[in-house]
Amino acid sequence: MTVTTASSEVRFKCKNCGKKKSFSMEESTNKKKSDDNSGRLVVDTSMADKSMWLIKCPPSLSRSLCDGDDPTRPVAKLLLSIDPLSSSNDEFSSPQFTMEMIGNESGNAPKCYYSMDASQDFPPLSVLSESSSQGNIAVEGKINNKFDMRPHQDSMEKNGKLSIERKNRFKTKNSKTFQDALLEANEVFASFKQENKKMVKSIKELKKQNVLLKRKCVKSDITVMELEEECEQLKKQLKETENQKEELESLCQSLQAEKKHNSVEEQQL
Numbered sequence: 001m002t003v004t005t006a007s008s009e010v011r012f013k014c015k016n017c018g019k020k021k022s023f024s025m026e027e028s029t030n031k032k033k034s035d036d037n038s039g040r041l042v043v044d045t046s047m048a049d050k051s052m053w054l055i056k057c058p059p060s061l062s063r064s065l066c067d068g069d070d071p072t073r074p075v076a077k078l079l080l081s082i083d084p085l086s087s088s089n090d091e092f093s094s095p096q097f098t099m100e101m102i103g104n105e106s107g108n109a110p111k112c113y114y115s116m117d118a119s120q121d122f123p124p125l126s127v128l129s130e131s132s133s134q135g136n137i138a139v140e141g142k143i144n145n146k147f148d149m150r151p152h153q154d155s156m157e158k159n160g161k162l163s164i165e166r167k168n169r170f171k172t173k174n175s176k177t178f179q180d181a182l183l184e185a186n187e188v189f190a191s192f193k194q195e196n197k198k199m200v201k202s203i204k205e206l207k208k209q210n211v212l213l214k215r216k217c218v219k220s221d222i223t224v225m226e227l228e229e230e231c232e233q234l235k236k237q238l239k240e241t242e243n244q245k246e247e248l249e250s251l252c253q254s255l256q257a258e259k260k261h262n263s264v265e266e267q268q269l
Contacts, residue, residue, distance in 0.1 A: 043128075043137045043138060043139060044136065044137070044138035044139065045138075045139045046138075047138065047139060047140055047141055048126065048139040048141065048142060049141070049142065050140065050141030050142070051141060051142070051144045052127055052140070052141040052142065052143050052144070053143065053144070053145045053146070053147065054125065054143045054145070054146045054147070055116070055146075055147045055149060056146075056147065056148045056149060057114070057149045058149065058150075058151070061101075061114070061149070074102060075101065075102065076099050076100060076101050076102060077099070077100045077102050078097060078098075078099055078100075079097070079098040079099070079100055080095055080096070080097060080098075081095065081096040081097075081098065082095050082096075094118075096115075097115075097116035097118065097147065098113055098114070098115060098116065098152075099113070099114045099116055099149060100113050100114075101113075101114070112151055112152065113151070113152045114149040114150060114151055114152065115149070115150050115151075115152055116147040116148070116149055117147060117148045117149075117150065118145060118146070118147055119146040119147070119148065122143075122146045124142065124143075125142065125143040125146075126139055126140075126141070126142045126143070127139070127140040127141050127142070127143065128140065
């Protein structure tokens with residue numbers, strides 16, 4: 001939003017929609033006022049004299065502060081240092097501001113110190129707010145001090161050491177996790193190797209049994225063939241024996257008939 005001022009009137013251009021608007025800097029109460037026909041808005045300036053600070057903080061700190069769950073919880077402590085023994089020309093004779101980040105319980109803000117460099121030359125600035133529901137605009141206060149935050153050298157060293165320690169712990173944890181996984185994999189591989197050896201032995205035994213069964217099967221086939229041949233021979237012998245029996249029976253019958261005939265002839269004589 002670009003803001004320009006002229007006497008008691010403020011004109012601004014919204015960067016999102018590109019529309020130009022203007023409003024008059026008049027005192028207003030809590031009662032609601034609607035827009036007039038010229039498009040001018042009434043601004044509440046009852047808090048215009050409230051002193052406010054503009055602080056430029058690093059992006060990482062800004063993100064950590066914005067991520068806080070409780071907006072009312074204190075996040076920092078402001079320290080004011082004054083050296084009464086320093087001369088007036090000394091750059092350290094003016095009050096030195098230091099911000100100490102407190103309450104690292106949530107883990108959002110880094111625990112360190114930040115130096116606050118005050119800007120002496122900056123244009124007059126005011127803080128404006130606009131109600132999203134009603135569209136009312138109010139002046140929340142004016143900026144009397146502007147500071148640029150930068151981390152202390154000690155804090156940077158501490159943060160560096162802390163980062164190195166975290167990296168080392170992370171590496172150690174990863175190494176331990178990798179070693180544990182490697183040991184577990186070795187145990188699984190050893191058990192698999194043993195099972196594989198057992199399986200190879202069982203396969204060899206099965207192959208031996210298969211060879212023996214094949215040999216027995218071949219022998220049994222030969223035995224069956226021999227039995228079939230013997231059976232055929234026995235059948236032939238049985239048939240020959242039956243033929244001989246028939247011949248003997250016919251011979252016996254002929255002898256009996258001849259004997260009977262001879263006995264009849266003897267009786268007649």
